[in-house]
Amino acid sequence: MSVNASNTLDSFSGVESDDSIGKDKTELELEKLVFGDEIGFHEGLKPHGQRAAPTSEPGEQDREEEGLEEIDDADLFFIDSGSLTTNVTDLVLIQNSSKDETQSDEDNAAAWVDSDDERIVVSLASNPRLRKLRISEAEDLINGKEYTKRLRRQFERLYPVPEWAHPSAARKQGQKKRRRTSNSSETSDASASEDEMSLETKNLSTQPLAKLLQNTAALIRPTATHPTSRKKLRPEVIDVHRTKDVGTSQASAITSLHFHPTNPLLLSSGPSSTLTLHHISPHPPNPNPTLTTLHLRSTPLTTSLFYPPTGNKIFFSGRRRYFHIWDLSSGKVEKVSRIMGHTDTQRSMERFKLSPCGRWIGLVGSSRKGGGIINILDANTCQWVAEARVEGNGGVADFDWWGDGDGMTVLGKGGEAIEWSGRENRVIARWIDEGAVGTTVVALGGHGTGPKPLGGDRWIAVGSSSGIVNIYDRRPWTSPEKIPPRPQPVRAFDQLTTPLSHLHFSPDGQVLCMASRWKRDALRLVHLPSCTVYRNWPTSATPLGRITSVAWGAEGGLLAVGNEQGKIRLWEIRG
DSSP, rough: OOHHHHHHHHHHSSSGGGGGGTTOHHHHHHHHHHHHHHHHHHHHOGGGGGGGOOOOOHHHHHHHHOOOOOHHHHOOOOOOOOSOOOOHHHHHHHHHHHHHHHHHHHOOOOOOOOGGGOOOEESSSSSSGGGGSSSSOOEEEEEEEHHHHHHHHHHHHHOOOGGGSSSHHHHHHHHHHHHHHHHGGGHHHTTTTSSBBOOEEEEIHHHHHHHHHOOOOHHHOOTTSSSSSSSOOOOOOOOEEEOOOSSSSSOOOOEEEEESSSEEHHHHHTTEEEEEEEOOOSSSSOSSSSSEEEBTTOEEEEEEOOOOOTOOOEEEEEHHHHEEEETTTTEEEEEOOOTTTTTTTOOOOOOOOEESSSSEEEEEEOOOOEEEEEEEEETOOOOEEEEEESSSSSSSEEEETTTTSSEEEETTSSSSEEEETTTTEEEEEEEHHHHOOOOEEEEEEEESSSSSGGEEEEEEEETTTTOOOOEEEOOOOSSSGGOOOOOOOOOOOOSSOOOOOOOEEESSEEEEEEOTTTTTTTTEEEEEETTTSSSSSSTOOOOOOOOEEEEEETSSSSEEEEEEEEEEEEEEEEE
C-alpha cells in the first residue's frame, strides 16, 4: 500500500516526501491545489512567455476532439458580447469621438490610467442628468473612458480655459514681461513695492484705453446732452432729469468724481483701491458703461483728477507718501514717491488739486504749530516750486485755485483766508470769514466775471462745521489792497445742519452745489447771481443717500453724485 502511494506521488508531483506516505490520491490533489508544489512555485517565478505549457495525458486531446467531425463550423464558434449589448450606432459614435481626441490625448498624456475604465459601461439615456452628454438622441451606452472625456468636454464648455493657461499665451506673456523688465530697469525698485500695480492691470487695463481714446470716434465727440452754449437758468425752479446710473455699484464709497475736460468720460475712485473710467452715454442699449479699471494693491484712493486742460493724464493718490500719474496716451503709470527737501511737511499726499492751467499741483501739507502749509509742485516735473502758508490753529481746512491758475485761496480751520499769488510767490491779502466757526471747505466760481488781479473769479463760497455757507462777491475786490479784513457775505445759507463737505460751482458759474456727507440726502442747489436756493429739487424721493463726492460736467449740463453705497447717480440740468 505504501508503494502505491509513493508511485502516485512521483507521478503527480515529481517529488518524493516522507510526509506523503499514508495519503491517498484525493488528499494529494487537494494539498497541491491549496499549497502548491515546488515545481509550480519555480514555474511561477519565470516570465509569462517562458513558462511551460500545461501537459495533458496521452489520448486526452483525442478524446476531446472525438465526436466533433459532424458539427458545422458556425456552431463551433460564437461572439461573447457579455451580459449587456451595445448598439452599432453607439459603437460608431464612440469610435469617431475617440479618433477626434486622439491627438489631444497624446499631447496631454495622463500620469496614470485605470484599465478598468474601458470595462465600465455607463448608460446616458437612463439618467436625466447625463443626457446632455449624448452626441445623438439614439445614443445610450458608453464605456468609462469615453464617459470621462465627455465630462471633461462639458466642463470646459461651461468654464472655458483662461488665456494664461494656454502655452502660447503664457509664452507671449513671458516675452512681454522680459521686454518690460529690460526697458524699465531704472524703475525696478518701484515695481517691487507692495503697492505697485499688478501685471494683469498693466496688460489689460492701460494699453486698451489708449487705443480706445485714439480710435473710437464716439469718445472724441461731445455727447448730445451737452449743448455748446448754455442758456441762463431761472431762479427758484430748476428743470432736472435723472438719467441712468453710471456703471454698477462699486465695492466702496465713491470719494472722488471728476469729468474729463473735453471727452464724455467720468473718473471715479474710492477706498477699494480701484480707479474706474466710465463712458457717459445715457442712450440705450448700454447706457453709461464702464470702460476700464485700474487697481493698486494696499492703496485706498482719496483723490483722482484728470490733468487739465487736455485730460491726457490722471493724477491719483491715497493716504500715502506718494502719488501716481497715469498717462492715458501711452498707458504708463508713474509713481512720485517723495518731495526732495520737504518730506517733513508732506507726510501724506491724499489731498491735492491741479491748477486749471495745468502747470501746478497744490498738496495740503502736514499741520504745524500755529498754521498749515500748501506745497506747490510743477505738474510736468513734479519738482517743488513754492509753498503757501496760513496762520492760525488747526492748519489748512481747504484751498482752491484761481480760475487762471496764477494763484490760490487758502482757508485755515480758524476762519482765516489768504490770497496767494503765484506770479509774486507770496501772500498778497488776508481776510477772515464771517462767523469763523470751524470752517471746512472753500470753492471759487464764475470765472471771467471777477477781478483779474485775483484770478478773474466772481464768487467765493465758504462752508463751516455748523452747516452755514457764506458766499462772497469778489467784484469789489479790484485789487488786493481793497480786500476788507472782514468782508460781508452776499448771502448766508443755513439749509444744511451738518458740517459742509462739498462746495462746487458749475463751470458757467450759474449754480452752486453744496452738500454734507454726515446726513442722508443733504444736498442743495443755489442759483446765481440771485443767490436763491432751488425749492423743487431735490425732493424727499430723490435717491441721494450719504453723499461722498460731487462733480459737474464740462459744460455744466450734468451733475454726478457719488454716495457711501458705491453708486453714482447722474442728473441732467436742462433749464
